Amino acid sequence: MDKSTRICLNCRHFRNSPRYLESVYKGLTSLSSAYASVRKDDGICVERDLYLSASACCERYAAREPPQRTSAEPRGTRPVFPPSPTQV
Amino acid sequence: MADEAARNTPRNVMVKEDAEALQSMGWREIWLKEDWWAIWLGLGIVVVAYLFFANGASIKWIAVTPGKWSTFDQLTGDFVSHIQQYIAQFLLWLVVFGVSMRIMGHRMTEFIPSFLFIYLVSIAIFMVGAWDQAHHYNLEPPLVALLLGMVISNLIGLPRWMDTGFRVEYYIKVGIVLLGATLPFTLVIWAGPVAIFQASIVSITTFLVIFLVGRRFGLDRRLCATLGAGGAVCGVSGAIAIAGAVGAKKEHAPIAITMVIGWAIVMIFFLPLVSRELQLSTGVAGAWIGTSEFADAAGFAAAQAYGNLAGHVPGISGTAEQSVWAFTLMKVVGRDIWIGIWAFVLAIIATTRWETETGGKPQAAEIWWRFPKFVIGFALASILVTVVTSGYSFEDFNKIVKPEFVGPVKALRTWAFIFCFFSIGLTTRFRELASASGKPFWAFTVGVGFNVALGFILSAWVFATYWSNLAH
Numbered sequence: 001m002d003k004s005t006r007i008c009l010n011c012r013h014f015r016n017s018p019r020y021l022e023s024v025y026k027g028l029t030s031l032s033s034a035y036a037s038v039r040k041d042d043g044i045c046v047e048r049d050l051y052l053s054a055s056a057c058c059e060r061y062a063a064r065e066p067p068q069r070t071s072a073e074p075r076g077t078r079p080v081f082p083p084s085p086t087q088v
Numbered sequence: 089m090a091d092e093a094a095r096n097t098p099r100n101v102m103v104k105e106d107a108e109a110l111q112s113m114g115w116r117e118i119w120l121k122e123d124w125w126a127i128w129l130g131l132g133i134v135v136v137a138y139l140f141f142a143n144g145a146s147i148k149w150i151a152v153t154p155g156k157w158s159t160f161d162q163l164t165g166d167f168v169s170h171i172q173q174y175i176a177q178f179l180l181w182l183v184v185f186g187v188s189m190r191i192m193g194h195r196m197t198e199f200i201p202s203f204l205f206i207y208l209v210s211i212a213i214f215m216v217g218a219w220d221q222a223h224h225y226n227l228e229p230p231l232v233a234l235l236l237g238m239v240i241s242n243l244i245g246l247p248r249w250m251d252t253g254f255r256v257e258y259y260i261k262v263g264i265v266l267l268g269a270t271l272p273f274t275l276v277i278w279a280g281p282v283a284i285f286q287a288s289i290v291s292i293t294t295f296l297v298i299f300l301v302g303r304r305f306g307l308d309r310r311l312c313a314t315l316g317a318g319g320a321v322c323g324v325s326g327a328i329a330i331a332g333a334v335g336a337k338k339e340h341a342p343i344a345i346t347m348v349i350g351w352a353i354v355m356i357f358f359l360p361l362v363s364r365e366l367q368l369s370t371g372v373a374g375a376w377i378g379t380s381e382f383a384d385a386a387g388f389a390a391a392q393a394y395g396n397l398a399g400h401v402p403g404i405s406g407t408a409e410q411s412v413w414a415f416t417l418m419k420v421v422g423r424d425i426w427i428g429i430w431a432f433v434l435a436i437i438a439t440t441r442w443e444t445e446t447g448g449k450p451q452a453a454e455i456w457w458r459f460p461k462f463v464i465g466f467a468l469a470s471i472l473v474t475v476v477t478s479g480y481s482f483e484d485f486n487k488i489v490k491p492e493f494v495g496p497v498k499a500l501r502t503w504a505f506i507f508c509f510f511s512i513g514l515t516t517r518f519r520e521l522a523s524a525s526g527k528p529f530w531a532f533t534v535g536v537g538f539n540v541a542l543g544f545i546l547s548a549w550v551f552a553t554y555w556s557n558l559a560h
Contacts, residue, residue, distance in 0.1 A: 026342065027324075029515050032256075032257055033122055033256070033325075036257055037457070037462075038322075038328070039325075039328055039329065039332065041113055042328070050337060052332055053332050053448060056335055056446040
């Protein structure tokens, strides 16, 4: 993987789904939204505890595994989320 | 807990939703972000309304709102006689919001019942506002919606899955696009530069005050920038945009969120109250709210609440629309649209001058991708209506266009706003907000003080004549 793809977007430590961010950041939906354009692709690095742009990079980059589906999950099933946190 | 769960997810399994989100959204945001859906829905409603009007018809049948009443018999009689329209309108909102929400990834089993709850209570809130004694008891619908929502969420509680229907930002963006249809584009051209000039003075000053006071307290630069954007640019949205742009610590955004929410709710009540005491005209008050409120949703609540006093409270001149127009020009045109530039500039500063833990060169394209796209819908709606109604005289506009075309669009806009205000209250759970005391609190609060004072000076003194005379 060349350097231009070694960015947070492709890193296994990066989380930027809107539902995840809204579950982590309590109060975000009171006056804003993770589905807003202003957020672009920003997300949380669970390795470094940073909230940053998907185009950022660092030396702790670790390539993300391609997504897999278990045999119990036929196509078209609902997405499965990690348990939602109650506090940041 | 989310991080722990994320770390505990086996290496070779990624949750499907994370995988879908991981692709850089790029132009897929056209069907995956609320801003774009606000354009499609809002502009769609305006276009349909115009097509009906151009063919001698009107959408007013479905744009029903409770009529003025003074007795319960009048209230119930009016509701029963229009019940079919309410049902049709509910189905319209359910379909347009439901389809878009589904495409964005929300669950319909959660959204449908949640939105039914929103709609039914909104009818009640509307009815309260239509009471002929409502102004006497300060029962302005935006404030009633907000307070009722906060009482329910903080004292009673609702199942968390119902949050799916409480989409504050989505409803307000649809409302703002519909607002464009009632705001002449000629006014945007005429008043826009002044709004941008005044808002820029206040925004830059407020940001610098918060940033420098925060630095004086020894706070992290990234936190200072995040707080500054929250207080100076566009509230929570500004805070998360800047937090991402400068690579803030994960806990910085929640601190800014708490500060913005707290002060935004205070300002919803404080600004209209003080404006009323000072008997500011609706245009001046709207401009002041536009510089000194932190979020679009909160600001519209304040501006609409104050505008509703016009004609009911002695000494308050102007019209209800002037308050909303002035607010929109100041907040949306003067502040919101510049967030991409703020993010780009601060990203450059962060990567070149601050000690950051991550790299990456900011791209100018940031300015576009972070641009609040719903403003495009607002502008297009304004241009469309301005062009198609340009041939009407002032008298004919009021006699024909308003009741058959613009009026129904405005009614639907008011519905969207009520959905928004009620949702603000329902999603504001004070116990869940991150702690934000001590230095961040004081840095932000000093900025609020400067913001409110400077905004008042510019709105009520320097440019008072200008804002008092916003006209069609």
